Every structure is written in C-alpha cells, then in structure tokens.
Amino acid sequence: MKYGAQTEVFKIIPGLQEASFARLGGIHRNTFINSPTLLDAQMRLKSRPNIRFAGQITGVEGYVESASMGLLAGRYAAAEILGLTIDPIPQDTAMGALVHHITGGADAKTFQPMNVNFGLFQPVEGLKNGRRGRKDRYKAYTDRAKSAFVAWVESQKR
Numbered sequence: 001m002k003y004g005a006q007t008e009v010f011k012i013i014p015g016l017q018e019a020s021f022a023r024l025g026g027i028h029r030n031t032f033i034n035s036p037t038l039l040d041a042q043m044r045l046k047s048r049p050n051i052r053f054a055g056q057i058t059g060v061e062g063y064v065e066s067a068s069m070g071l072l073a074g075r076y077a078a079a080e081i082l083g084l085t086i087d088p089i090p091q092d093t094a095m096g097a098l099v100h101h102i103t104g105g106a107d108a109k110t111f112q113p114m115n116v117n118f119g120l121f122q123p124v125e126g127l128k129n130g131r132r133g134r135k136d137r138y139k140a141y142t143d144r145a146k147s148a149f150v151a152w153v154e155s156q157k158r
C-alpha cells in the first residue's frame, strides 16, 4: 500500500485519528539473477566459472539467508584458490537446502527470492506419512541438520 493509503487506513482505528506516523510500512523489490539457470552448485556462473555470486543477488531473501550465501560462496572461493577440495554442503542443512533450491531445485521459470524454510528440506525418513506432529517433524529436521552441518565442518578440517 502507498504511504497515503496506509495513513488513511490507520486513522480509521479509534484513537488514531490525530496520530502522526514516524515510519510506514514498505515493500522492497530484490535484484536477483536466475540462479537455477545461471549458477552451478558452487555458485559459479556456468558460462564463466571464474565469476561467483554471493548474497541476495543469488535469489535469497533476508539478512540471514544473504549472509549465509555470502559465507558459502566465500568458503567455496577460498577452497578453490587454495587448491583444496571442499565437499558440497549437505542438502540436509539449512544452508544446503537453500543453495540446492536456488541452484537447481527451483523452477527457473517462476524463480523468486526464497527465505529458508522447512519446505526446502528433504523429507525425514519415517515422517512421510505425516502422522507425527509439526513440532516433532521440525525437531527431526533440525536434529538432522545440526549433525549434517557439524559433520560437514569437521570434514573440512582434514
């Protein structure tokens, strides 16, 4: 909603007729590339692998997601420069699920910036029938994610 329209609506609320509003709501539009088409799993341009993308421009939404995609791109770049091999971050981790989504899992035709969410995770074995509650399912996802992440970090120490 435009600022004027927001002010009009808020002033309908009893007691706010004379209010002045220090800050109104705003939406933002992200600049992003079509990562499912353009990037490989290590966030390099498929057509020019010496160019790597990081952060929001890769098609993620939010501070944490942008920072995560920056961290990941940085680690991949550092490993490449140092001549080290780095295992792809497991898809069972939040960062892995997100990078998998933007670089391959998402439909390129309808691709839009994505927040991290449980819908990006692969189903946990034994939970497919949905009989367990949401709390249990989310705990199963996060338990699996934590151990996969720790194992991935450990694997880089060799």
Ligand SMILES: Cc1cc2nc3c(=O)[nH]c(=O)nc-3n(C[C@H](O)[C@H](O)[C@H](O)COP(=O)(O)OP(=O)(O)OC[C@H]3O[C@@H](n4cnc5c(N)ncnc54)[C@H](O)[C@@H]3O)c2cc1C
Binding pocket: 026, 027, 028, 029, 054, 055, 056, 057, 060, 061, 062, 063, 064, 066, 067
């Ligand atoms: C109005 C607004 C509100 C938001 N609110 C939230 C929120 O509440 N919570 C949330 O999680 N996220 C929010 N976001 C999203 C969040 O801000 C972004 O996802 C995040 O800041 C992206 O970080 P980034 O480092 O990837 O990119 P950016 O923060 O966009 O950083 C990119 C940098 O690159 C620089 N740059 C661009 N082109 C060049 C060039 N050619 N050469 C050199 N430098 C260049 C830019 O100047 C900029 O400093 C909001 C965004 C906006 C616009």
